[in-house]
Structures are given as C-alpha cells and as structure tokens.
Amino acid sequence: MNFFEHQDKARQNTQQLIGLFALSIAVMVVAIYIAALFLFRMAPRIWWHSGLFLSVAGVTIIAIAFGSVYKILYLRQGGSIIAQELGGRLLLPEMADEQGRQLLNIVEEMAIASGISVPEVYLLESEQGINAFAAGFSPNDAVIGVTRGSLQHLSRDELQGVIGHEFSHILNGDMRLNLRLMGLLHGILFIYLAGELLWRWRVRSSSEDKGLPLWAFGLALMAIGGIGLLCGRLIKAAVSRQREFLADASAVQFTRNPDGMTGVLQKLQQMDSRLITPGAEAASHMFFGNALKPSFWEDMFATHPPLAERIRRVGGLNARDLAAMPSPMRHQPHSQDGLAMGFAGGGNTTTVTPEQVVNQVGSVAPEHFAHAQALLAQLPETLRLGVREQQSATAIAFALAIDTENPEVQQRQIAWLSQVQPAELVEKTLEFSSEVSQLDPSLRLPLVDLTIPALRQTSAKECQRLCKCVQGLVTARGSLSLWDFVLQLVLWYRLQPCINPTSTTTVEFTSIEQIWSDCILVLSALARVGQSQPDEIAYAFRSGIFRLPGAGQQEKPDAPVACNFTDIKKSIERLRLASPKLKQALVDACAHTVLLDNKVTPSEADLLRAIAMTLDCPIPPFLNSQRGFPKPKQSSAK
Secondary structure (H helix, E strand, O other): OOHHHHHHHHHHHHHHHHHHHHHHHHHHHHHHHHHHHHHOOOOOOOOOOHHHHHHHHHHHHHHHHHHHHHHHHHHOOOHHHHHHHOOOEEOOHHHOOHHHHHHHHHHHHHHHHHOOOOOEEEEEOOOOOOOEEEEOOOHHHOEEEEEHHHHHHOOHHHHHHHHHHHHHHHHOOHHHHHHHHHHHHHHHHHHHHHHHHHHHHOOOOOOHHHOOOHHHHHHHHHHHHHHHHHHHHHHHHHHHHHHHHHHHHHHHHHHOOHHHHHHHHHHHHHOOOOOOOHHHOOOHHHEOOOOOOOOOOHHHHOOOOOHHHHHHHHHOOOHHHHHHOOOOOOOOEEOOOOOOOOOOOOOOEEEOOHHHHHHHOOOOOHHHHHHHHHHHHHOOHHHHHHOOOHHHHHHHHHHOOOOOOOHHHHHHHHHHHHHHOOHHHHHHHHHHHHHHOOOOHHHHHHHHHHHHHHHOOOOHHHHHHHHHHHHHHHHHHOOOOHHHHHHHHHHHHHOHHHHOOOOOOOOOEOOHHHHHHHHHHHHHHHHOOOOOOHHHHHHHHHHHHOOOOOHHHOOOOOOOOOOOHHHHHHHHHHHOOEOHHHHHHHHHHHHHHHOOOOEEOHHHHHHHHHHHHHOOOOOOHHHHOOOOOOOOOOOOOO
C-alpha cells in the first residue's frame, strides 16, 4: 500500500473502531441493567422492565458520551498534551545532553528525509524502560516521545530503528486513529470512575431493606467498568497489533537495516519496556513496546504482538526482500533550464516521472536519508545553530524573504522591517540574509522546516505576527515571486498547530465535483511554471486535467484560467478537506502537469512540494537532488 491507501485504511479502521465501541456500550448497558434489577429487588421475579431498561440505557449512553466527548475535546490540544501527561518534558537543543542531541539529530534527519515538519521531541526522563511513541492528528502536528532508558541502552542504529517505527505511525495515519481510540475509551473508563465514587461514598439509603446500598451498586459499576476496560483492551489489540507489524517492516524499509530493529526487540526481551506513569494504561496502544505489566490474559489483551513474533518477522527480511522494497529513483541532472511564465524559474532540472512522485509521498528510504544528511551538511554552522533558537529562527525566516539581488529593494524591505521589529532582530536578519543568498536553492525548504520547532515555541500571537511580517517584506519588494508564495504558504501551514492548536482537518469532500474548480485553479498555476509558450502551457494544463477522476463528465477549459496567489491559497485550503483518494488523484494530476517533459526545475519542485505538503501529503526532497553534495559525515554523536 502507498501513503494514500494507508490513510484510507486508517479511515476504515476508525469505522471499525466505532463499531467495536458501540458493541462494548451495548454489553455495558445490559450489565448495568441487570445490576439495577438487583438494586431495586426486581430480580429474579422479573427480568424485563422496559422503563428501567430505557432509563439505564439513556443514563449509561449519556455518561459514556460525556466522558468520551470531554476527552476528545481535551485531546484536540494535540500530541504535546499526551506527552506532558506521560511525564515528558520538551527536549530543547540548548538544554540537551549528548544523548539528547543524538536523538534530535536523528529526528531532524528523518523529518527532512520524509518531507514533514520536524516534530517536537519529549523526553520521558523518569522512565528507564525502552519505549517511545508518536502522537498527533497529522504529520504537521506530530510529537515524538522517547524514554530515558532508550537513550541509555540503544545504539544509534537501534534508536534510528525506533524513530523509523514511530515515523511509520506518523506517515500511515495511525496517530489520529490512536487519539480517537484514546478519547472514545475514556467514556468507558468514566463508568468505572463513577462506580468508584459511589463505592467510596458509602452512603446507604434510608430504606436499605428495599434495595441494595449505593456503595454496592457502585461496586457493581466498578466491576462493569472493569469489563469495559477489558473490552477497551480488546479493541486496542484488534486495532493496533497489525499496525505494529507494519511499523516494524516500515522501519526496516526506511533504514535498510534489519539488525537495528532486531537489536531493539531483543533488548526488549532482555530488559523492560513498561512505564511507571499512571497514564500508561490509556496510552498503552501508542507505544513502541508493551507499556503495561504482563498479565494472565496477556496474549489476548496485549496491545502489541509477541516480541518473538516481531523478531521473527523482522529477522525474516533478507537481502532479497530489502532489494524488492520500493526505493527512490536515482536522479540524472540535465542541463536544460526550465522557464516560468509569471513565476521565478530556471535552474538545473531533474529527471523523474509522475508515478514516482506519487509513490514517494509519505515514504522514507536510505537514499532519502543520504540526501537529507547531505542537505544538512551543506548548511553553514551559523544557520544550523540559528534554527534552534527562537529569535535567530525568526531572523532566518525573515532572511528567506529578503531580496539579495536588488540593493534598492533590499533597503526598502529592511526599512519597513525596522519599523515593526527591534533593531537587534533586524541586524540578525541582515547577517543571515547574506548566508541564505549563497545557499543552493534546494536547501531553502529544508531550512524553513528546521526553523519550525523553535518558531512554534512562541505564542499563537507571535506566530501570526511572524507570518504578517513575512507578508509585509514580500509587499515591500513590490512584486510577488514564486518563492515568496511558497515561503508564505509553507510557513502558514507549518505554524497552524501553534496558531490554531485545537483545529483538526476532517474529510468534507469525497467527490471530484465538489472540488473541481479548486483543482482547475491549482493546475492552472502549475501549468505556468516551467513552460514558456502558450501552447505548451495549455498542453501541460490539459495533461493534468485528464488525470483527474471523472474528467470526461466535467466542464474543462481549453487553457489555464486566470488566477492569483490569493485564489490558489484559498483553493488549497479547501483541497485539504478532500478524501485521501481525491488527494492522490490531485497529486498525480499535479505531477503530470509539471512533469510533462519528464523534467522538473527547482522552482517547479518547490511549488509541487509546497502544494503536496499543505495537503498533508509529504514529499521527500528527492525532487531537489543536485550534484556536488559532500558525503555526510558519520558520527556517534549525530
């Protein structure tokens, strides 16, 4: 399955989850009804009382719904709230030790290689077991948590395997499913907590001879809630076990290193993966290894497959299996330059096919790692350090919008920036702009992504102000280039978890008719990039249009429609709400529009990647492959 099929499968699993949850509620309603019969001393004289059953069913469903809705709304704050509940602290580069820096470097490499935003990393300092988790609603707001025991006991290759496993959950849509599972099952837990409250209350009714005491009913609710918790364990096991096998295999595919994953799993056999935090029960299905104490019913209720089976499957991946796994293509640079109509274009071109673009969405492979390491090795030390500090990261974001070719325009931009930002920040922006101007164009998008963790540490108001300042710098330039649009689009998208932390993207459009006009606008923009002649632009546009499903039944213009960057951004915002299958078709159509001549310029690559990533379809930076990268340095500290 590719990225889009995994996303669609995750949606189907959500429907399965809701069905299992409804079945658990039905079992609990019947159990509480029977307990109520004994409470009111109706049993065994009468076993069916419609009024009592409806009352019990109504109260139970309302109570479970209240508990679930409360938790779901609470979890809308994102993966960071889960990490904090589990005792994690945000791992900041300036406060990290050598082990922490190694972890941050691995996460950065994996994020750049997969084309997603660099996730925040939380360290579970008090947890000495070997474990990790990923949490969030989308690749753009993911966080990764790692126990201190993992850093102490795992080698770099083994830790990379663990992070690859968690990135598989990020890319395959498992995180959203896990959070929904956590929210729904909290409603069942609410029944147990209500029973515990009644049992602790120990208040007997004045007419005790007419029924059981309330504390006894509370004890019954605790027992029923316990049954519900077991049902919850079964649901977790049913949903997550196969996803764990898939994540193990994906980690091996990402790294081409079965020994790393095998080593981790063997250490789990010898050591421990359990957590001491009370929140381990609710989040047990999210972890790399079993986070709970083993029980008599472990095989039935365990959220993870047996370690022996996981080791057998990973160890069974031989050299032939690895060679058969999908691998990114090797790029052959060409000398022909692309021309843009109304956009900034030009530069070296890269041979690639549209099918390869679609297949690379949401994928990671060793070639991606090598390319990501080469990209990071190209960055000057001042920029590598600057992206990790808030003020410097802000200055780098501004520097990416500064015109370094026209001194008059640059002076106008700096004059405007001096009116709205402190002098120290303006000075840093100038310093970084000279370094940014010397970077290879393929480094610009990875550099933006590297600034995101530091930028997200500011308030929502500051993030909004940053986006407005970048827009102001672009306006002060006097004209909007393609890179200006890409920069603003990517910053807006990447900072959404900070600007709107409780907003989530849901599927609203499932048919091409609902988003047809938006597809026309996006493909019109792409057709004008890399082509110079009107007939070439029209042909590229039609090549993309006819890749859309049901294109024969839709009204199709003969040439690209007029559009501006504002219209394109609005269309992309709507397209984010499309189903995974529609997104796959759109990315395919975009790739065919851009790659009509089987070549992609740096400008085309930036725009195509920016559109895809804002649709939550991350593309690795293989489109920007260039010659001349130094071989990445290998170090145990990185």
